[in-house]
Amino acid sequence: MIPTKTGASATTLTASRKTDPHADVIVIGAGAAGMMAAATAGRRGLRVVLIDHAQRLAEKIRISGGGRCNFTNLGASPAQYLSRNPHFCRSALAAYTPRDFIDLISAYGVRWHEKHRGQLFCNQSSEDIIGVLKAECDAARVVWRMPCSVQAIEALQPGFALHTSQGRLTAANVVLATGGMAIPQLGATDFALRIARQFGLKIVEPRPALVPLTFDAEAWKPFGELSGVALEVAVSTQSEFAPGARRGTAPMQFHEDLLFTHRGLSGPAILQISSYWNPGEPVTVDLAPGQDLACALIQAKAGSRQQLATVVAGLWPKRLSDVWLGAHAESSAGAGTGRLLAGARAASDTAPGGGLRGDQRLADVSDKALRALADRIHGWSLVPTGTAGYKKAEVMRGGVDTAELNQKTLEARDVPGLYVIGEAVDVTGWLGGYNFQWAWASGVACGRAVQAQAVAG
Numbered sequence: 301m302i303p304t305k306t307g308a309s310a311t312t313l314t315a316s317r318k319t320d321p322h323a324d325v326i327v328i329g330a331g332a333a334g335m336m337a338a339a340t341a342g343r344r345g346l347r348v349v350l351i352d353h354a355q356r357l358a359e360k361i362r363i364s365g366g367g368r369c370n371f372t373n374l375g376a377s378p379a380q381y382l383s384r385n386p387h388f389c390r391s392a393l394a395a396y397t398p399r400d401f402i403d404l405i406s407a408y409g410v411r412w413h414e415k416h417r418g419q420l421f422c423n424q425s426s427e428d429i430i431g432v433l434k435a436e437c438d439a440a441r442v443v444w445r446m447p448c449s450v451q452a453i454e455a456l457q458p459g460f461a462l463h464t465s466q467g468r469l470t471a472a473n474v475v476l477a478t479g480g481m482a483i484p485q486l487g488a489t490d491f492a493l494r495i496a497r498q499f500g501l502k503i504v505e506p507r508p509a510l511v512p513l514t515f516d517a518e519a520w521k522p523f524g525e526l527s528g529v530a531l532e533v534a535v536s537t538q539s540e541f542a543p544g545a546r547r548g549t550a551p552m553q554f555h556e557d558l559l560f561t562h563r564g565l566s567g568p569a570i571l572q573i574s575s576y577w578n579p580g581e582p583v584t585v586d587l588a589p590g591q592d593l594a595c596a597l598i599q600a601k602a603g604s605r606q607q608l609a610t611v612v613a614g615l616w617p618k619r620l621s622d623v624w625l626g627a628h629a630e631s632s633a634g635a636g637t638g639r640l641l642a643g644a645r646a647a648s649d650t651a652p653g654g655g656l657r658g659d660q661r662l663a664d665v666s667d668k669a670l671r672a673l674a675d676r677i678h679g680w681s682l683v684p685t686g687t688a689g690y691k692k693a694e695v696m697r698g699g700v701d702t703a704e705l706n707q708k709t710l711e712a713r714d715v716p717g718l719y720v721i722g723e724a725v726d727v728t729g730w731l732g733g734y735n736f737q738w739a740w741a742s743g744v745a746c747g748r749a750v751q752a753q754a755v756a757g
């Protein structure tokens with residue numbers, strides 16, 4: 301049976317068993333990873349306190365997957381995660397698989413379906429997932445402190461003391477599960493990073509990821525008209541994070557949909573590549589993947605009385621072909637609004653005879669000019685000025701350096717009893733359910749590892 305609604309109010313969550321100020325484990329952050337860790341440790345008989353500063357439980361799960369939570373991906377493996385150490389996530393992912401999570405939610409009667417490339421979504425609502433996690437915590441006798449904020453954490457020898465809005469609490473273990481900084485409007489903070497730094501843990505520079513890319517407003521003007529146009533593309537970037545690849549050797553590439561927006565580019569293809577993009581680097585978009593446009597255009601010339609624009613519009617969304625040919629003509633003539641075409645692979649071959657116009661008869665366009673046009677469409681290389689930032693990002697890339705953590709337990713190597721799990725760790729998944737799978741797996745790894753222990757004071 302699916303547990304009932306979980307808009308579990310703050311009062312409900314603070315009411316029970318809150319008098320004992322000592323616990324075996326205090327988990328800070330009642331999101332995906334935190335609830336999983338708390339329930340797992342509680343099921344092992346440990347006294348667990350779960351703290352969150354939010355008014356409503358698990359907002360990110362609630363809004364995820366368009367309200368249906370893409371809760372895992374059947375193909376999850378280390379290959380879909382970015383990290384300074386791409387092997388770090390292997391152990392936790394192997395110890396708690398997508399199948400394990402499916403079994404858990406299925407035991408509660410949650411119905412789900414596969415949408416696309418192994419992505420699993422709830423049939424009904426993300427609330428079903430929150431309900432399962434809440435029920436698991438309750439079954440494990442986890443004590444809720446919510447809303448509750450943590451002002452300071454002090455190391456005892458052994459254990460920790462937390463100064464919170466509900467008083468001083470002590471525990472043998474503290475788990476940082478406060479996630480990343482994406483969507484600060486939902487209460488996301490850099491808490492885990494601040495506390496990690498306080499205990500001397502190194503941080504891999506955090507950045508927004510799975511985020512739209514933005515461009516210089518003036519240069520983007522002609523493409524801004526395309527806002528709302530979507531098409532399938534192949535997008536790539538050279539990246540130091542490409543799994544198994546050295547910088548400058550293998551571009552990271554995604555075949556997905558791209559969406560034009562007023563400020564730049566979005567859609568799954570762009571969100572995916574944004575995680576690999578570094579400021580100042582170009583991204584390259586093949587706007588007609590799998591087609592040989594040069595060949596198609598040159599073949600279409602024979603006996604054709606059609607205008608170039610009509611032929612290109614037959615291969616592409618019409619709005620895109622109009623704007624593209626307009627910008628192409630301008631860049632060929634050296635004008636400003638076509639600037640974003642300047643980096644295209646074949647830039648030096650363009651504009652033989654002064655450029656292309658959409659109203660030219662295809663038959664009058666040289667093969668060389670058509671090849672140059674096709675090269676630009678297949679290799680649109682453009683340098684974003686930035687990203688849409690944490691307000692629009694789905695995740696934070698970077699975080700607590702995995703070199704500081706034990707990969708089997710997520711415990712800090714040099715701070716016994718301090719654990720970091722979920723998005724706060726420098727493990728960032730692709731779009732498609734991978735981030736939740738990491739949250740579940742890292743939460744379980746930690747929950748299975750924490751040990752009860754006497755605390756100093």
Ligand SMILES: Cc1cc2nc3c(=O)[nH]c(=O)nc-3n(C[C@H](O)[C@H](O)[C@H](O)COP(=O)(O)OP(=O)(O)OC[C@H]3O[C@@H](n4cnc5c(N)ncnc54)[C@H](O)[C@@H]3O)c2cc1C
Binds near residue numbers: 358448479482723
């Ligand atoms: C719009 C959107 C859609 C997404 N969709 C998907 C999807 O479909 N599939 C997928 O795999 N991933 C998705 N993600 C990513 C996924 O939500 C996160 O990667 C995942 O929730 C991380 O889990 P976590 O437990 O580490 O952090 P969170 O789930 O973010 O939980 C952190 C918790 O810590 C609390 N907290 C933060 N700071 C403090 C503090 N200072 N004190 C106390 N508590 C604090 C927060 O209130 C929150 O409850 C999406 C993200 C967004 C923003």
